[in-house]
Amino acid sequence: MLGQIDITNRQAEIADLVQKTGFASVEDLAERFEVTTQTIRRDVNGLCELGILRRTHGGVEPPASAGNIHYSTRQILNLGQKKQIADTVAGHVENGQSVAFSIGTTPEIVMQALLGHEGLCIFTNNLNVAFTASANPSFQVTIAGGRLRHGDRDIVGHNAQDFFTHYKVDIGIFGVAGVDEDGTLLDFHEAEVAARQSILANCRRSYLVLDHSKFGRTAHVRGGHVRDVSCIFTDRAVPASIADVLKGADTEVITTSDRELA
Structure with missing residues (x-):
């Protein structure tokens, strides 16, 4: 694959x-x-x-x-936690829904966890996600056009940003490079942020998927805030600073430990 x-x-x-x-x-x-x-x-x-x-x-x-760490390295870092997150996210996606995926290793692993679903409509600028989704013949897969970034196997830039504006999907699934202490979402490239924000603006529910290592990790491009998303899926309780930021917000936090205790 x-x-x-x-x-x-x-x-x-x-x-x-x-x-x-x-x-x-x-x-x-x-x-x-x-x-x-x-x-x-x-x-x-x-x-x-x-x-x-x-x-x-x-x-x-x-x-x-x-x-940023090379994609091949990110694929295997915290792999067990990412798989647990992916399994949890899969339980919050229904058959037949439309789902937009951003770039990144955790969204790719979420796609793998969704292969047992039926009739999903997938929209993505992530070729790893697209090829994974194509293994299920009941899925409809639509990808962004444009210049391919070889290392990450994704499409970013104006084409990808415009691509997501043509659809209104049930769920948007995306990761980030890091989350600042004040809840600001961070990435390494403006084009990555633009594509992610386009997904956020054109979905009914947004799922931020990230393992605990992303909280406090530094990156230099700002783009969005944890309070903007419908739900955060992670493997541990969020840091106290993030919990304080989320007080009074509509953002739900779901951890894999919650799933294990349920």
Whole structure:
């Protein structure tokens, strides 16, 4: 399937750990996962070949980056939490509804969770979402036209922004690069924000999907606010600052822990 990376669960955990800590030695990883150093070297060599990690003396570290993390890395970071979020979102989408999807890894995983539905009408500028949706013959899939961004496999710019204005969908599903302490939604590119805001303006209900790592994460382009969305789907309780911002708002917060307790 387009966009998916063939790695093991252990490799995904290694990538997640190194991204969070900034460095891990081969010996420490071998001890943590209770395997040989030769096994760990094979794991990290594969991750380095994919550009997800890079070798350094005695271990591995995240690749140098001057902005957003590469899509291939984002696909596997916090993967378990993203899948839980996706399963929860799928329970809030009905058969036959129209759904607009933005770019990003979490919306892509939500689309995967929706493949058991019937008769959805999908509108997206995310080619990973489009190809995933095409696996269900009962879905109608409409995509934006324009120039393709190779790394993220998406369409942004005026074409994508205008694309979403032609439809009024039941649900808009989108992620963000980060959420500031005051609730401002953040991304790395103006065109990404414009497309996301176009989805927000042309849906009846809006679902912001993001794992806990996005709260407090910095990015430099402002675009919208948490109070603008109908529902936030995340894996943990939102930070106290966000909870305060949402007091009195119509925005609902649904966490995967709520789903597990239900």
